[in-house]
Amino acid sequence: MQIYVTDQEGKEHALDAIEGWRVMEIIKDHGLPLKAECGGACCCATCHVYVHEDWIDKLFDMRDDEEDMLDEAMEVEDNSRLSCQILMSEDLDGLKVTIAPGTEPE
Amino acid sequence: MTKNKHKTDVIIIGAGPVGLFAVFELGLLDMKAHLVDILDKVGGQCAELYPEKPIYDIPGFPVITGQDLTDNLMAQIEPFSPIFHLQQMASSLKKLENGNWELSTDFDTIIEAPVIVIAAGGGSFMPKKPNIPRLEEFEGTSVFYSVREMKKFEGKNILVAGGGDSALDWTLNLEPLANSMALVHRRSEFRAAPDSVSKMMKLVNEEKMDFHVGDIKELHGLNGRLNSVTVHPKGADAYRVECDTLLAFYGLTMKLGPIAEFGLNLEQNLIPVDTEKFETSTPQIFSIGDINTYPGKLKLILSGFHEAALMAQQAFRYVYPDKKLRFQYTTSSSSLQQKLGVDDKAA
Numbered sequence: 001m002q003i004y005v006t007d008q009e010g011k012e013h014a015l016d017a018i019e020g021w022r023v024m025e026i027i028k029d030h031g032l033p034l035k036a037e038c039g040g041a042c043c044c045a046t047c048h049v050y051v052h053e054d055w056i057d058k059l060f061d062m063r064d065d066e067e068d069m070l071d072e073a074m075e076v077e078d079n080s081r082l083s084c085q086i087l088m089s090e091d092l093d094g095l096k097v098t099i100a101p102g103t104e105p106e
Numbered sequence: 107m108t109k110n111k112h113k114t115d116v117i118i119i120g121a122g123p124v125g126l127f128a129v130f131e132l133g134l135l136d137m138k139a140h141l142v143d144i145l146d147k148v149g150g151q152c153a154e155l156y157p158e159k160p161i162y163d164i165p166g167f168p169v170i171t172g173q174d175l176t177d178n179l180m181a182q183i184e185p186f187s188p189i190f191h192l193q194q195m196a197s198s199l200k201k202l203e204n205g206n207w208e209l210s211t212d213f214d215t216i217i218e219a220p221v222i223v224i225a226a227g228g229g230s231f232m233p234k235k236p237n238i239p240r241l242e243e244f245e246g247t248s249v250f251y252s253v254r255e256m257k258k259f260e261g262k263n264i265l266v267a268g269g270g271d272s273a274l275d276w277t278l279n280l281e282p283l284a285n286s287m288a289l290v291h292r293r294s295e296f297r298a299a300p301d302s303v304s305k306m307m308k309l310v311n312e313e314k315m316d317f318h319v320g321d322i323k324e325l326h327g328l329n330g331r332l333n334s335v336t337v338h339p340k341g342a343d344a345y346r347v348e349c350d351t352l353l354a355f356y357g358l359t360m361k362l363g364p365i366a367e368f369g370l371n372l373e374q375n376l377i378p379v380d381t382e383k384f385e386t387s388t389p390q391i392f393s394i395g396d397i398n399t400y401p402g403k404l405k406l407i408l409s410g411f412h413e414a415a416l417m418a419q420q421a422f423r424y425v426y427p428d429k430k431l432r433f434q435y436t437t438s439s440s441s442l443q444q445k446l447g448v449d450d451k452a453a
Contacts, residue, residue, distance in 0.1 A: 037228055037360055043155040046359060068297035071269045072357035074237045076292055076321075101237055106229070106361055106375055 001088065005049075006098040007032055017088045023049070023097065024084035035105045040084040042066055045073040046103050047083045052096035059086060074102030110215040112189070114140045115425045117209050118223045119196045119365070122150020124395030124410030125225035126179040131418035133186030134434075134442055137425050140189045140217050142196045142209070144230045149176030151227055152407075154358065165408055175407075185447045191215050195230055197364045207390065221421045224370075224377060224386075224393040225410070228360035236267070236356055240325050248332035249325075249352045253280070261285050265335060265347060267322060268355035269293070274302035276353060281315055288316040288347060290337055318347060325352070365397075373399055383420035384413045390424050392417045 001017040005027055015030045017023075024047040027034050035046035042065050051059065056079055066085045070076050083097065116132050118125045121143035129139045147153050152161075152172030160169045167175075194211035199222065202208050208218050233251030235241060241249060253259065253276055264284045266277045269291040275298075281287040289306065296303045309315045320339035327333045332352060338344045362375050371378055371387040376399035379385060385392050394417055395410035403409070422431050436442045 035359070038151070038155045041156045041159045043159065044359070045357065067295070071292065071297060072234060074234075074356075102234070 001090070001093045003088070003092070003095040003097070005030075005032060006096075008099050008101065008104055017093070017095075019088055019090065021088045022084050023086040023088060023095070024082075026088060027083060027099070032099070033103075033105050034083070034099060035103050036084060038084075042069055042082060042085055045069045045071075045082060048073040048076075048100040048103055049081055049083045049097040050077060050100055051079045051081050051086075052098070053079065055092070055095050055097075058091055058095075073100065075100060110213075112140060112215070112217045114138050114189070114217060114219045116140075116221045116223055116421055117142065117207070117217050117219045118225055119143075119209070120150060120225040120227055120395070120397075121145075121148040121190060121192070122225060122227050122395065123152055123175055123179055123407050124227075124414055125150070125223070126176070126183055127411050128223055128225060128394060128414040128417065129183040129186055129188045130179075131415045132421060133183065134436070134445060135418050135422045135431070136445075137221075137418070137421060138186070138188075139223075140191065140219070142191045142194055142211055142215070142217075144193065144195045144232075146193045148180065148190065148192070149173065151360075152176050154231060161407070163406065163408065185445060191217075195363060196226075199368045205390075220390060220424045222391045223417060223421070224365060224391065224397060225395045225414075226362075226365060227396045229365070229375075229397070230361055230363040231358040232361045232363065233354070234356040234359045236322065236354055238322055238325055244325055244327065244330055244332050244352070247330035248327065248350060249354065251354055253353065256280065256283060259283060259351060262351040263349045264288070264351045264353060265290060265349035266353045266355065267291070268357075269296045269298060270355060270357065271298045271302065273353075273355040274298035274306055276355070277315070278302060278305055278309075280353075281309060286316075286349075287314070288318060288349065290318040290320060290322060290335075290347070292319070292321055292340075294319050316347075320344075322352075379413075382416065384417045385420060392421065 002014050003017045006012045017026050024036050037046050038044035115137040116139045118141045121141045153176050157173035194213040197212045198210045206218050206220050207222050210216050260283045263286045266289045277289050310317045318337050320337040322335050323338045324336035334346045334348045336344050377393040379393050379398045381400045394413035396405045
């Protein structure tokens with residue numbers, strides 16, 4: 001299973017993904033720059049990504065707490081999600097996301 | 107100006123779970139502590155980021171929330187009467203001729219102690235800044251991220267940005283003082299307390315303030331003085347909102363801040379320590395919890411607790427250079443139980 005992640009500089013990375021992991025964890029595990037400071041508790045918005053249009057409908061709908069937390073993200077768009085709330089599964093093999101601004105580690 | 111001066115045994119920077127538990131380990135060895143934290147409450151990330159979220163890896167607690175863990179730690183360290191300096195940032199550190207350290211905060215508190223413990227986690231919680239061009243030009247004169255003195259905003263034409271409790275609370279508190287008040291938020295739903303939202307909507311209905319749904323994309327003005335902003339509503343044309351003051355509340359994020367200037371060795375914004383005493387490259391300065399690094403480091407609360415216990419052993423040698431340290435257990439030592447007030451509680 002793989003996901004394709006475009007970093008803040010515009011470079012795309014093909015990352016090996018593991019079922020049951022959060023997309024945020026996969027991105028961090030590969031060492032890409034993602035602050036994700038609350039560690040996956042849906043409490044900070046520093047793992048904000050844009051989901052490629054082909055994949056939006058394949059994701060579970062956002063829960064209210066994720067939508068609320070996006071209030072603290074920068075440049076929120078209709079395809080904005082918090083990557084800690086996207087759980088990897090077979091259906092998402094090939095998922096494409098772009099890391100949003102405001103997520104750079106210090 | 108009269109300064110707020112203190113002298114103690116140990117200064118702990120950061121009142122998160124690890125800083126709080128350090129008070130306990132130090133207290134058992136008769137060391138008093140002062141704690142400095144930038145937040146207005148104790149508990150660090152546990153209290154600020156996830157007070158309601160369950161934590162599953164605290165030894166002895168199959169499940170506990172961040173706030174309950176904080177409350178329990180406060181109860182546990184109560185016998186040692188720690189002194190807290192909250193809503194203050196540890197801003198500078200200098201070595202005194204007598205060998206002690208002197209820590210200053212951005213609120214003019216000065217504390218002297220032989221030992222410093224940096225338990226600052228991911229750093230200081232600081233306001234998130236929105237990505238809007240020219241923002242820096244207006245910061246401090248027209249753009250603010252907090253309110254320390256309400257009076258400063260009297261008679262202003264205020265625009266508040268955000269949808270959380272800070273945004274709504276300050277909208278409601280400043281509306282009576284302001285010449286005009288408006289709120290801008292990216293959507294018409296709020297995560298702030300429903301009661302505040304309905305109070306705000308009431309003011310809008312009474313035409314006492316405006317509410318805009320959209321994002322701020324541009325700032326306009328000269329010489330640091332804002333005169334309007336451009337608001338982009340989703341799927342509609344942008345328009346200008348007149349204001350001379352913008353209060354932006356987009357939540358907090360952690361930054362290392364002034365600790366980077368303390369003269370300590372840093373590795374990728376973490377403080378390297380040894381694994382015997384958790385002391386930094388500078389003697390008498392320790393670092394425990396998420397902010398330190400060493401081979402095999404795991405950013406876990408339980409690791410921070412262990413680090414606090416070992417730190418206290420070496421801190422004792424600095425605070426009481428002439429005393430011999432004896433290791434005792436709280437289960438059997440009557441002197442430790444006395445310090446913890448065990449007899450009082452049983453009586």
